[in-house]
Amino acid sequence: xxxAATMFKPYSRPQMAKLAADDIPEGWYVNLGIGIPTxxxxxxxxxxxxxxxxxxxxxxxxxxxxxxxIEPWLINAGKQYVTLRAGGSICHHADSFSMIRGGHxxxxxxxxxxxxxxGDIANWATSENDTAPAVGGAMDLAAGAKRLWVxxxxxxxxxxxxxxxxxxYPLTAQRCVKRVYTNLAVIDVADIGFxxxxxxxxxxxxxxxxxxxxxLHLPG
Amino acid sequence: xxxAATMFKPYSRPQMAKLAADDIPEGWYVNLGIGIPTxxxxxxxxxxxxxxxxxxxxxxxxxxxxxxxIEPWLINAGKQYVTLRAGGSICHHADSFSMIRGGHxxxxxxxxxxxxxxGDIANWATSENDTAPAVGGAMDLAAGAKRLWVxxxxxxxxxxxxxxxxxxYPLTAQRCVKRVYTNLAVIDVADIGFxxxxxxxxxxxxxxxxxxxxxLHLPG
Amino acid sequence: xxNKIVRSMADAMAGIKDGSTVLLAGFGSVxxxxxxxxxxxxxxxxxxxxxANNAGSGHVGLARLMELGxxxxxxxxxxxxxxxxxxxxxxxxxxxxxxxxxxxTIAERMRxxxxxxxQFFTATGVGTKMAVGKEHREIDGxxxxxxxxxxxxxxxxxxxxxxxxxxxTYKLAGRNFNPVVAMASELSIVQTQHVRELGELDPDxxxxxxxxxxxxxxxxxxxxxxx
Amino acid sequence: xxNKIVRSMADAMAGIKDGSTVLLAGFGSVxxxxxxxxxxxxxxxxxxxxxANNAGSGHVGLARLMELGxxxxxxxxxxxxxxxxxxxxxxxxxxxxxxxxxxxTIAERMRxxxxxxxQFFTATGVGTKMAVGKEHREIDGxxxxxxxxxxxxxxxxxxxxxxxxxxxTYKLAGRNFNPVVAMASELSIVQTQHVRELGELDPDxxxxxxxxxxxxxxxxxxxxxxx
Numbered sequence: 001x002x003x004a005a006t007m008f009k010p011y012s013r014p015q016m017a018k019l020a021a022d023d024i025p026e027g028w029y030v031n032l033g034i035g036i037p038t039x040x041x042x043x044x045x046x047x048x049x050x051x052x053x054x055x056x057x058x059x060x061x062x063x064x065x066x067x068x069x070i071e072p073w074l075i076n077a078g079k080q081y082v083t084l085r086a087g088g089s090i091c092h093h094a095d096s097f098s099m100i101r102g103g104h105x106x107x108x109x110x111x112x113x114x115x116x117x118x119g120d121i122a123n124w125a126t127s128e129n130d131t132a133p134a135v136g137g138a139m140d141l142a143a144g145a146k147r148l149w150v151x152x153x154x155x156x157x158x159x160x161x162x163x164x165x166x167x168x169y170p171l172t173a174q175r176c177v178k179r180v181y182t183n184l185a186v187i188d189v190a191d192i193g194f195x196x197x198x199x200x201x202x203x204x205x206x207x208x209x210x211x212x213x214x215x216l217h218l219p220g
Numbered sequence: 221x222x223x224a225a226t227m228f229k230p231y232s233r234p235q236m237a238k239l240a241a242d243d244i245p246e247g248w249y250v251n252l253g254i255g256i257p258t259x260x261x262x263x264x265x266x267x268x269x270x271x272x273x274x275x276x277x278x279x280x281x282x283x284x285x286x287x288x289x290i291e292p293w294l295i296n297a298g299k300q301y302v303t304l305r306a307g308g309s310i311c312h313h314a315d316s317f318s319m320i321r322g323g324h325x326x327x328x329x330x331x332x333x334x335x336x337x338x339g340d341i342a343n344w345a346t347s348e349n350d351t352a353p354a355v356g357g358a359m360d361l362a363a364g365a366k367r368l369w370v371x372x373x374x375x376x377x378x379x380x381x382x383x384x385x386x387x388x389y390p391l392t393a394q395r396c397v398k399r400v401y402t403n404l405a406v407i408d409v410a411d412i413g414f415x416x417x418x419x420x421x422x423x424x425x426x427x428x429x430x431x432x433x434x435x436l437h438l439p440g
Numbered sequence: 441x442x443n444k445i446v447r448s449m450a451d452a453m454a455g456i457k458d459g460s461t462v463l464l465a466g467f468g469s470v471x472x473x474x475x476x477x478x479x480x481x482x483x484x485x486x487x488x489x490x491x492a493n494n495a496g497s498g499h500v501g502l503a504r505l506m507e508l509g510x511x512x513x514x515x516x517x518x519x520x521x522x523x524x525x526x527x528x529x530x531x532x533x534x535x536x537x538x539x540x541x542x543x544x545t546i547a548e549r550m551r552x553x554x555x556x557x558x559q560f561f562t563a564t565g566v567g568t569k570m571a572v573g574k575e576h577r578e579i580d581g582x583x584x585x586x587x588x589x590x591x592x593x594x595x596x597x598x599x600x601x602x603x604x605x606x607x608x609t610y611k612l613a614g615r616n617f618n619p620v621v622a623m624a625s626e627l628s629i630v631q632t633q634h635v636r637e638l639g640e641l642d643p644d645x646x647x648x649x650x651x652x653x654x655x656x657x658x659x660x661x662x663x664x665x666x667x
Numbered sequence: 668x669x670n671k672i673v674r675s676m677a678d679a680m681a682g683i684k685d686g687s688t689v690l691l692a693g694f695g696s697v698x699x700x701x702x703x704x705x706x707x708x709x710x711x712x713x714x715x716x717x718x719a720n721n722a723g724s725g726h727v728g729l730a731r732l733m734e735l736g737x738x739x740x741x742x743x744x745x746x747x748x749x750x751x752x753x754x755x756x757x758x759x760x761x762x763x764x765x766x767x768x769x770x771x772t773i774a775e776r777m778r779x780x781x782x783x784x785x786q787f788f789t790a791t792g793v794g795t796k797m798a799v800g801k802e803h804r805e806i807d808g809x810x811x812x813x814x815x816x817x818x819x820x821x822x823x824x825x826x827x828x829x830x831x832x833x834x835x836t837y838k839l840a841g842r843n844f845n846p847v848v849a850m851a852s853e854l855s856i857v858q859t860q861h862v863r864e865l866g867e868l869d870p871d872x873x874x875x876x877x878x879x880x881x882x883x884x885x886x887x888x889x890x891x892x893x894x
Binding site: 275276277278291292293294295297299304310311312313314316317320321340345348352353354355356357358359360363364390391392393394 | 467468470471495517518519520524527528531538540541542543544545547548550551562563564565566567568569570610611612613614615616617618619620647663664
């Protein structure tokens with residue numbers, strides 16, 4: 001890493017979530033993956049109506065409940081207590097996954113271990129020999145939603161790039177990621193590969209490329 | 221036809237319906253085809269609880285409504301007004317046919333043009349070149365119900381047998397009829413073929429055979 | 441604010457293209473979106489493929505649409521009706537194509553389209569004319585045939601209640617094909633007897649969630665007529 | 668008189684055989700038939716194949732059933748949980764077989780079993796380890812894999828309300844896998860919070876009709892616990 005690397009300010013988790021949230025237009029049906037993506041909902045104002053879906057048959061989730069107003073029969077796929085907005089509805093698991101697999105969700109945002117510049121995503125197992133990997137609904141969401149965005153750190157803690165030429169971890173789905181929000185940049189996955197839309201303050205394109213295995217492109 | 225043929229008394233339509241009705245035990249889920257089979261329900265007393273299903277998503281039908289108590293939103297597959305018993309429920313068409321195709325109906329009773337002694341049924345078209353044959357739900361019911369009974373006249377009006385060696389009309393489904401109630405007899409479809417359980421008063425086995433193309437067997 | 445409720449029939453029908461596949465819900469005249477069918481007649485799209493349980497009756501609704509020469513092909517389970525004169529005339533003179541599909545297979549093909557299942561196996565129709573030319577497969581000792589999803593470019597739906605997010609309920613046998621038509625269609629257009637405030641419909645009682653619905657038109661026509 | 672309501676857990680569990688495939692509904696502890704799982708532990712059937720979304724937590728319920736050596740194979744989408752110690756111990760020592768299935772594919776496989784569809788194509792899992800050894804097919808330019816129906820010999824279900832015909836409703840996220848488990852299982856056993864008189868449940872609001880239900884046990888345990 002170059003000297004300059006110390007000069008930039010990575011996006012915080014809330015900033016990453018806000019960046020993604022600001023890109024979601026009113027009226028979209030959106031599934032937010034377990035973990036960091038869930039925080040995106042906090043950055044969408046209630047008067048911009050975005051309809052959040054959870055795999056376990058909950059459509060139209062609202063903000064997290066206050067502690068003394070928990071409805072014990074209302075949880076999301078991350079098994080957190082949630083609320084239902086006016087207009088929310090309940091369905092069974094097969095109907096819920098019909099929404100996902102039938103291409104009815106405008107957007108899904110997942111976390112990931114790796115994203116390749118052809119849009120491949122690996123987010124469910126860190127080894128071909130993982131003893132008991134847990135896939136949950138990730139493969140359904142990645143393959144089924146109209147568009148898939150990823151929210152993740154740009155590299156692992158030890159600096160290994162997560163935006164790669166080819167995923168080394170087991171795939172979740174092929175050629176489906178459309179955009180990646182990292183702590184360093186917002187990057188589209190286009191036909192030519194990764195196209196940088198925005199970088200964290202103070203970061204140069206060269207610095208970003210140094211932290212990225214796959215080739216980066218500038219727009220236009 | 222022999223002389224004796226004039227001596228017997230065929231079952232009337234209500235008698236045929238009653239014979240079938242008496243064979244339906246409490247607790248069965250039953251679909252009655254459009255036409256004569258519909259009348260079977262009238263012969264099942266309400267305190268022997270049999271749950272009648274209609275293809276258009278109605279489960280638990282009761283007796284026909286009185287004229288001044290018609291619910292215009294409640295019809296059966298024959299597009300007649302029906303009632304719903306306490307315990308009745310509504311579902312959509314795909315769920316309704318899941319009940320049929322998933323093998324959840326204990327019984328379906330259909331009318332037919334022909335039944336062969338291997339259990340084949342032809343009940344939807346009277347010619348290979350029928351201009352616009354109407355199959356409706358018959359193929360789903362015949363293939364899907366746990367057991368299929370047929371209620372029909374023993375011969376056509378001109379005396380042509382309808383219990384045949386091989387259906388000449390286009391098939392509705394293969395090898396699925398388990399029993400046939402005609403105006404002359406009640407006949408099981410067993411591994412060896414047609415087995416006569418009961419004949420209309422005064423009819424001899426030979427007379428019945430004379431009106432039947434396929435070979436008839438006596439039980440045991 | 442999301443508002444799927446449109447103010448006019450013209451808005452409801454906007455953009456339906458020639459050559460579209462249109463899925464029509466309804467069984468008999470119960471839960472049948474009659475006013476939307478009239479709207480489609482008015483709208484003018486041609487060369488339509490229409491999937492519905494029946495092939496129209498008399499000279500109104502679907503029959504009228506066919507009579508005007510706007511339907512290239514009909515996919516249905518039961519082309520006969522109390523008065524199928526229009527369909528039969530067109531069919532005999534070779535002016536309309538017919539695909540007969542068992543009723544459960546139509547419903548399941550629509551549901552499959554909505555659920556992202558392009559093809560599935562079924563026992564319905566095996567050994568019959570319906571199986572001719574279709575892939576056969578023996579699975580656990582029984583023979584099945586392969587059927588394709590039936591996707592609509594446009595779906596016409598009748599609901600009992602709707603809200604501005606497009607959540608729907610149905611009344612009794614008015615449910616029938618409506619939920620599968622809504623989920624199978626790219627553009628789902630609903631006529632509803634009642635419009636409810638958002639939040640008025642119980643989340644546990646909503647049958648078609650708004651995710652399957654694009655436009656809602658308030659048509660409080662009352663009870664369906666006789667048959 | 669039809670009466671699917673049984674009076675004891677022993678009656679609810681009667682006849683479950685060794686080697687059965689048991690479908691377990693529930694997602695987290697919401698809508699999970701915990702008392703029926705305890706009943707199954709008590710009942711004693713062995714060599715079970717269990718399909719559920721998770722592989723149990725702590726040392727109770729499904730985890731306890733596994734710990735007692737009664738489960739030969741588990742089919743699930745997410746074997747991890749807050750405390751998956753029992754499953755992980757058994758799995759690492761080769762004492763339990765695991766089939767990982769994407770969550771939507773499990774749900775759809777159960778629904779297919781209930782709907783008479785032995786096999787269907789799906790895009791979920793294409794290009795992943797889930798697709799290894801499965802039939803692939805390109806349909807309209809996209810690749811799909813073939814999945815099989817997942818039928819239960821026994822299904823364990825939790826309902827909010829039930830009547831003596833076995834009609835069920837669910838409460839909010841307690842619905843989850845329950846309706847598909849009920850329709851996919853040869854013997855569907857339900858624990859219900861509330862028993863209603865026949866006719867008390869609105870025909871338009873019944874989610875699982877009694878045709879998919881065999882036995883109902885009244886277990887009014889209250890709200891699900893924390894996770």
